[in-house]
Amino acid sequence: MDNSSNKTALVLGASGGIGGEVARQLRDAGWTVKALKRGQAAGHEMRDGIHWLRGDALNAIDVAGASQGCSVIVHAVNPPGYRDWDRLVLPMLDNAIAAAQARQATLVLPGTVYNFGPDAFPLLREESPQRPVTRKGGIRVEMEARLRAASERGMRVLIVRAGDFFGPRAGNNWFSQGLIKPGKPVTAISNPAAPGVGHQWAYLPDVARTMVELLAKRDQLPAFASFHMAGHWDATGRQMAEAIQRVAARHGRKPRIAALPWWLLKLASPFVTTLKEMQEMRYLWQRPVRMDNTRLLEVLGHEPHTPLIDAVETALRGLGCLPSQPSRNMGSSSFAGTTP
Template identity: 65%
Template sequence: MTASARRIALVLGASGGIGGAMARRLRDAGWTVRALKRGLASESEQRDGLLWLRGDALDAMDVQRAAQGCEVIVHAVNPPGYRRWSEWVLPMLDNTLAAARARGATVVLPGTVYNYGPDALPHPGEDAPQRPVTRKGAIRVEMERRLRQGAERGEFRAIVLRAGDFFGPDAANNWFSQGLVTPGKPVTRIQQPGRDGVGHQWAYLPDVAAAMAALIERRERLPAFARFHFAGHWDADGRQMAEAIRRVVRARSGVAPRIGRFPWWAVRLGAPVVPLFRELAEMRYLWRKPLRMDGARLAAELVRDGGVPHTPLDAAVERTLESLGCLPVGESTGAGADARRAFS
């Protein structure tokens, strides 16, 4: 494919976990990938095979300029941490939708389970009613409503892929790296957020990105507003993720970490004054009751493309811990190497 024929995608949030995974996946599939970044020293710079442009997702003109000539816009940008969601999330999305509307581009949104309230548990389908009980969930519902409205009007196409809690290389703002383990430190203790016996859904970022990229290639054959669920890794008893971390650490260091409880009491105490703790407390119902999304619709769509990408759990955990700096330097157990080959 010549440089002039290369397809162009804009990834908003390429500095983050899922945005970064998507940018790399599209780059490796032959796309020209643009990424918007605040505070860049120059107007643009080529790095890691991506074209980084100085700009802000909150600035409509920055997004419009970056989206020129783009067929796809991946909207994976979020406010840092859990701060200022109510102020920033919808204006950022509106800027993306305006740019997509002007160019007839496809908008791709990494979705979450936050759309669903307790009434939808334990097995919500893609089209299940969305009655969230949290502020963040309500914003997520509104994001999808605006996507659907624009797609049904023929202004752009939209793809939503909902997944469980993310984990994976270069992903820092998630339950794996902020709850179960501590980045940059050897794993001596694993904090389990959920109750024993309560299942939980996890999503390995390279797998999610690969599935999204496959949907992007099929975008013209999908409904104008297409929603899918990503099954990922189902932790049936709430302990399998912690046990996988323990196995990987023991194989690399010879020491098996203890598995303890996440300190929800500290979250409750800090919730009145710490915005992050308040958001975590609101989402606790997802650790008290199981929520498992069925990936049958996605599997049926990707059956001719080799199926839904799925890295074995121990391989995914090892690669994640390596990226977080939680494992001693040395030989891989082999699982992580297998995972790297699968996505090379």
């Protein structure tokens, strides 16, 4: 069956950060978008141009039913607050794979750097060895292994790996959980990076736009296609914090930048799952890890890229950290990232 002209997609995790961005951008690109939501009223509800269906990604029947008529399934669902990753992540993926195989649909996975270990640093390419040093990294490796096996059975897979997410909607990311406090004016900025250590960031709307553009070319891609995004490379480990500081200054704030108190995270991690998971990822802030987007540029000819100062302004406003009205002084900045 040729699904290349079918523009109906199921987004699992559309209530979250990356899932929500992908759902909205698929909608804006003319796709019919379905989304599963636990607690949704029976039947379906059309909201913001998206068909919301009652269902749970852990329920294979729910996923199979929602995927009917879809040529694409976006698997962007994760347990909230990093809880029960080892128990829930793989069963949810298996349900998505089964549905994609039944519909002959392309399965899309937002990837991370977690599945790479220090032996692959500092420059990550799609074919870099995947020997992670964390539990969550091991789960990510297994996820991709199951997707590759499914692709060998005829299913199409698209993986887009990017750095730490940030954007206008709160989620499980370092920007909203580590650097600032959502819903409050920026009075202080916690910087997790070791002095002088670069870090890879990815603006959620840019990641979503990249996925949508790659999906438009999915019939030209290999059955198992993976791409890295360059995103925003913070060469000094302070550029993101300085960009937040500059945006806050436009609105009358002068927040200071201080080192993240890792000792406090370690102390509290036995009692708070999110802090435990953040502590586990500390190694990514202690050495530079950069992503090579050569393959992406070869296919798309460009990488969707919002200047850093504009992305940070939008993210802070969306997270409730700035006044609702945009600043009159929206200009470009020397902090703007580049796409090599």
